[in-house]
Amino acid sequence: MEFLADYAGFLAKTITLVVAVLVVLAAIAVLRSKGRSKSSGQLQVRKLNDFYKALHQGLEQAVLDKSRLKAVRKAEAKAEKLAKKTAAEKPRVFVLDFDGDIKASATDNLRHEVTALLSMATSQDEVVLRLESGGGLVHSYGLAASQLARIRQAGVPLTVCIDKVAASGGYMMACIGEKIISAPFAILGSIGVVAQLPNIHKLLKKHEIDFEVLTAGEYKRTLTVFGENTEKGREKFQEDLETTHELFKGFVASHRPQLNIDEIATGEIWLGQAALGKKLVDELMTSDEYLATRAKHAELFHLHYAQKKTLQERMGLAVSLAADRLLLQWVSRLNQRFW
Template sequence: MEFLVDYAEFLLRTVTLVIALIVVLAAIAALRSKGRSKGSGHLEVNKLNDFYKALRERLEHSLLDKAQLKARRKLEAKTAKAEKKAGESRSRVFVLDFDGDIKASATDNLRHEVTALLTLATAEDEVVLRLESGGGMVHGYGLAASQLARIRQAGVPLTVCVDKVAASGGYMMACIGNRILSAPFAILGSIGVVAQLPNVHRLLKKHDIDFEVLTAGEYKRTLTVFGENTEKGREKFQEDLEITHELFKDFVARYRPQLEMDEIATGEVWLGLAAQGKLLVDELKTSDEYLAERAREADLFQLHYAEKKSLPERFGLAASVALDRVLLNWWNRLNQQRFW
């Protein structure tokens, strides 16, 4: 019994610390919002073919003698001249990156990148998204997925590459791709919904501390951290989770109708090798391998929308990222996630 009391006190301290951090971040966010100038960002465009060419030429200079280098450059010039004379046009590949946190913060940049590429991209082009995300908030990843859906609606082929993880909200984004490529040991799936929170009501009651929750609307607040939770509130909370899960499954089924939804929408995750057998991915291949192949026959353009941030904004962003990492580590421990 003494152990439970000690644990409850430790939990209360932890919750208090988290609340304090949130208050600090809210203050920082307020500072960030002051004086923020709209439209201060800019789109960066890098031609990845030049990157691959620089790698190849550096290796050639190290391994080939002068005669071999001269012959190779002459052949390249001749080939380029022939292509130009024949009027051959190379297809274009627009490369995007999405590194997702709990809040899907990268959506702020993704939306501008998608808007930009859709002004030029056609059905003859391709968009490649290098995706890494373990999921997070429903509304954040719902918006991120909607940005990718714009590409599909415009009739531009979308290829999603997963090198490490695309789970939960991350897979919600990945499933929109016309093709999903995965590294052999990437983590995919987790088509499920989860929510959990501690409750310290009994501890407060033991120390004669009252905590009142006032609401207008029967289900304005179902479960709380400090108040007394009821069975009716739990049932409503569970009902909301089930509704969200059904919407999640319907969304995935719309873009991946080949999936056996009852079999894969259990919240489980699979490594790339097994995920291919479940039809969660179409091919086992890393993004490096795929882009290097496409660079031989197409022009690759990496797009990145960069927002110019002031010092308070950069400080606030760093603090937010740090908190995300703390929460993610805590989440992983609670769920006993395995690491290799």
């Protein structure tokens, strides 16, 4: 009986804790939804030359003895002073990052970054995009690609670097680059279109549940999850996929005419080394190697448009972290009690 009483008390505390956590999470969601529409951002600019210089000098400081290090620093200072007097203005390289999810959410920041750099960039400069994306929604990646097209239309050279993956919608973006550089084992291609959905019509029919689909327009709804799908609907759905695929193929071919589009637009993927042979990329190199090389002859600026968090969002994040810690403590105590 004493055990049952202890267990009942523990269970009551657990339920109370879970309810409290759910209430907190609901409050977080409300706060974030309220703050999101009012949030704004700012452009953050970092000079990458200083970053590479700090790496180099940090290694020198660790490896060289004091007398040698002093001599090196003196020579570097003299060389920098001379370069400022004699060298012409260096070209600029604007570095952007795009880490794509299925909705291409990073487009919200990309559009502002592109607008900012186009206010200064000329044909003598360069834009380098470090791209990582496995693709996603057609319209979302179409908009992201259109943002990059603005750079090419302005006559500014665009180089796209792919270290891990640029497939499907990701490659749609990459192909806009005047030059595409890929790591040897990056994944590229997947120039195809896919759509899938479950259908539980037979399950509903088995349990005598009717589901009505009313439409105005012959092809307003072709395939459904709940209704009975027809062969005519399937054919129309497939036709729409083929139309989208043809547009995708045409888009890629227009930006990379050197491709055999029918050969590579099969939905297949290739690693960087094979992609070079298929002319999907122009050169094999990591983005680190490319930027470190460019830093020797150009001024590199990394641009990132950062969304400002409102007070509600900051409070929501703090409460969320606190809730996470509370849940971890609860799970730990639960394990100690029953194991």
